Amino acid sequence: QVQLVESGGGLVQAGESLTLACTASGRTFAFGRYATGWFRQAPGKERQSVVVISWTSGTTYYVDSVKGRFTISRNNAKNTVYLQMNSLKPEDTAVYYCAADRSGGSYPQDWNYWGQGTQVTVSS
Numbered sequence: 001q002v003q004l005v006e007s008g009g010g011l012v013q014a015g016e017s018l019t020l021a022c023t024a025s026g027r028t029f030a031f032g033r034y035a036t037g038w039f040r041q042a043p044g045k046e047r048q049s050v051v052v053i054s055w056t057s058g059t060t061y062y063v064d065s066v067k068g069r070f071t072i073s074r075n076n077a078k079n080t081v082y083l084q085m086n087s088l089k090p091e092d093t094a095v096y097y098c099a100a101d102r103s104g105g106s107y108p109q110d111w112n113y114w115g116q117g118t119q120v121t122v123s124s
Contacts, residue, residue, distance in 0.1 A: 009118030022098030032076040035104030040094035
């Protein structure tokens, strides 16, 4: 079983920055062999992928709306993945979820393990 715990959400003004962290734990869990990703879900909308990172190649895949503003990184030794969010916009307001999976994919149903979510609110 894999447990994911997010932290770092909050209320900021447009143009400001936040860094989210997601720490994984679990028996026999090899974090370095899992794809990890960040998803978000705004009120009344479906959960969508923000960025994922492949464990095999380290390749990252960002949704167009955050390219150039958000950066994913991971520290396998700490079993932690980060999401640096710069130049935040009101439309970035959502609950942000961390996800992990042996393969992952573009859609939430492709991922087996989820954190509880952390709220990010960007005021204009």
